Amino acid sequence: MVQAALHSGAAHRRSVFEVFARRLPEGRRYGVVAGTGRVLDAVENFRFDDDVLAFLSRENVVDRETLDWLARFRFRGDILGYPEGEVYFPGSPVLQVEATFAEAVLLETLILSILNHDSAIAAAASRMAVAAGSRPLIEMGARRTHELGAVAAARAAYVGGFTTTSDLAAGFRYKIPTVGTSAHAFTLLHDTERDAFTAQVQSMGRGTTLLVDTYDLNAAVRTAVEVAGPELGAVRIDSGDLLLLAHRVRQQLDDLGAKQTRIVVTSDLDEYAIASLAAAPVDAYGVGTSLVTGSGHPTCSMVYKLVARASYDADDAPLLPVAKKSMGAKTSTGGRKWAARRLDDDGVAEAEVIGTGPVPSELANRQLLVPLVRGGEIVAREPLDAARTRHTEARAGLPLSATQLSRGEPVIATEMV
Amino acid sequence: MVQAALHSGAAHRRSVFEVFARRLPEGRRYGVVAGTGRVLDAVENFRFDDDVLAFLSRENVVDRETLDWLARFRFRGDILGYPEGEVYFPGSPVLQVEATFAEAVLLETLILSILNHDSAIAAAASRMAVAAGSRPLIEMGARRTHELGAVAAARAAYVGGFTTTSDLAAGFRYKIPTVGTSAHAFTLLHDTERDAFTAQVQSMGRGTTLLVDTYDLNAAVRTAVEVAGPELGAVRIDSGDLLLLAHRVRQQLDDLGAKQTRIVVTSDLDEYAIASLAAAPVDAYGVGTSLVTGSGHPTCSMVYKLVARASYDADDAPLLPVAKKSMGAKTSTGGRKWAARRLDDDGVAEAEVIGTGPVPSELANRQLLVPLVRGGEIVAREPLDAARTRHTEARAGLPLSATQLSRGEPVIATEMV
Incomplete structure (x- = not known):
């Protein structure tokens, strides 16, 4: 032309x-x-x-x-x-x-x-932010979209109301606050779940977030509080019926004296799943696939x-x-x-x-x-x-x-x- | 970790x-x-x-x-x-x-x-390639996805069976064959459709593809053949009932002696729309949005x-x-x-x-x-x-x-x- x-x-x-x-x-x-x-x-x-x-x-x-x-x-x-x-x-x-x-x-x-x-x-992020209310939203979708599209997606998610991103490249490029997480691989790498939790707490401090659904959830929460003490920052649940499990884990944490320990949930969340957890004792949501694909509307x-x-x-x-x-x-x-x-x-x-x-x-x-x-x-x-x-x-x-x-x-x- | x-x-x-x-x-x-x-x-x-x-x-x-x-x-x-x-x-x-x-x-x-x-x-591209049979598929989705995701998408589309891309950056980076097109803006820029077609044919040669649906389709096809002669490479239709219009335009082109002039169709095509045009006198499909968003499954x-x-x-x-x-x-x-x-x-x-x-x-x-x-x-x-x-x-x-x-x-x- x-x-x-x-x-x-x-x-x-x-x-x-x-x-x-x-x-x-x-x-x-x-x-x-x-x-x-x-x-x-x-x-x-x-x-x-x-x-x-x-x-x-x-x-x-x-x-x-x-x-x-x-x-x-x-x-x-x-x-x-x-x-x-x-x-x-x-x-x-x-x-x-x-x-x-x-x-x-x-x-x-x-x-x-x-x-x-x-x-x-950003439109998908905005709907998720509405559904999440005052609870923070963590952008975790980098692995589900183009590697640089992901960085732009973290930026757009922040504009739409997300709180943080796990994409360090987005933190580097756009100064968006970043947070980390650990994967099941980190637990599986160690000889026991306790070894893994101990390694993470010793390295990252008690304020870290421990992933508790690699083996048995109940045992993992107990081990997590034993290792980190009631000062444990958060636990993350990444599978199962999150509504049910969040209630159970909250009860268990409270019983263990870890009343300030937060519960982070992830696992293919979208705005509807977030909304369905409004009454659950959830403190933060991590959202990946659904966010970076525009929750059904990628363009x-x-x-x-x-x-x-x-x-x-x-x-x-x-x-x-x-x-x-x-x-x-x-x-x-x-x-x-x-x-x-x-x-x-x-x-x-x-x-x-x-x-x-x-x-x-x-x-x-x-x-x-x-x-x-x-x-x-x-x-x-x-x-x-x-x-x-x-x-x-x-x-x-x-x-x-x-x-x-x-x-x-x-x-x-x-x-x- | x-x-x-x-x-x-x-x-x-x-x-x-x-x-x-x-x-x-x-x-x-x-x-x-x-x-x-x-x-x-x-x-x-x-x-x-x-x-x-x-x-x-x-x-x-x-x-x-x-x-x-x-x-x-x-x-x-x-x-x-x-x-x-x-x-x-x-x-x-x-x-x-x-x-x-x-x-x-x-x-x-x-x-x-x-x-x-x-x-x-690539999975979406493959289905489209099946639907298109032996007819060529042109990747035209750059504007509907992340600017570098688009370049990767053109590459993946080629792997899946697309023939060419309109994304020059993909041609530059991955040596994928590129083809161009003109937009309605090019026609609207000129004082008449004839002026626009003349400018394009003089600059690009008679083998070019003229976009014929800016004003009146029938008049545009007539003008296109008058300007370029029966050696006109192709016409592109970008709106309307493509099945119906392709038949009409083919008849008109044949009547004008432009029997070799091809018909390229575009307009939010996906594999189903491509399949529905199998019996129409269409020579090539240009596909954008649906391709680069994975035709409903972007990840x-x-x-x-x-x-x-x-x-x-x-x-x-x-x-x-x-x-x-x-x-x-x-x-x-x-x-x-x-x-x-x-x-x-x-x-x-x-x-x-x-x-x-x-x-x-x-x-x-x-x-x-x-x-x-x-x-x-x-x-x-x-x-x-x-x-x-x-x-x-x-x-x-x-x-x-x-x-x-x-x-x-x-x-x-x-x-x-």
């Missing part, structure tokens, strides 16, 4: 692309924007180095003119978007890229990859569509709204959008209002798009905790039914005006 | 870990091993550099002794495994790592991440379990089989396994036979595990096409019902002997 547009001259037409999802995953009440910070880093670093240019040349992917253009490429346009952690609904213009056509179209795959992946994980199916472009070949040409007009459901609305969240009299979100004309004055201070990149310069870097806090606040501003786990419609309607 | 095991001394015990899936994703008839080549590269390059060590030290993740051990870390053990592209079944020991406990346990997350992700994609849920370890602390200590014994379904079988595929009299696979004792002589030449790494050195590098070919052959060796798309049981049973 870039080559053909350079050839026709249209490559330099000012263009506006918008990222949006036509719908939420089936049954979901709200979406969560995540990955925005990663998009900014990726756009800033998006370059074509010599190895890549040599490949594109050798394989005749593009011609010489295009190679030269790619070699000089650096994004110099503007990006607006919903800030990270914000919620979104069908049609919400979560990101808006304005640049020449060639510059903007080149970012399509990069931007969509990041937002589709990270937002899917958000966001798209990146040209909505306006220069009317003709001139730097000062006015923008013309454009949109696909063919049959089927995949049409979209032309023109650059604004978006605002209208509140009811109680200050609760009532509608996602999206338009192409002037912003109604009553919505002027409820607009959702903020500047992220201006003339190629990132203007909205923020610590990850800001996105995490923003998400909690945005979710709290939705009608109460937003946090029901049951399937339903988007909790507020999208109004195109 | 590494720190506590270094502390107890057990870190140096010779250990055997095995990777296996307890079950196939629901309804699937066979699994596909993919990612093995990526595992080998990752193991070879797995190091702890100064930045990472500084992080682990600063955050008190591990103690000084462990940091020193990590700084020196280089995998020196052995790895056996099913060769890439091979099929697998519940319990198949698809990878076997033998090393000291510390060395082997350190690789757990890395190995599982790669195999769980890549094998999930294989493979686990990495300690199955044997040195009986005591000595270099020549014999290996002792070990296994988790607690309640619930998550138990496993101790001891290092061999695996072989038993054939019936017609040479068709009849059972996946897995054992810990001596290999029965009649299965000796049907064994599935091959050496991949010996003493830290990779001994089984191969071109990606070898894995792709192996997969086609392995699938062809299964009973015919393996390739039914309908839900069912694993097509051969796993026998533990």
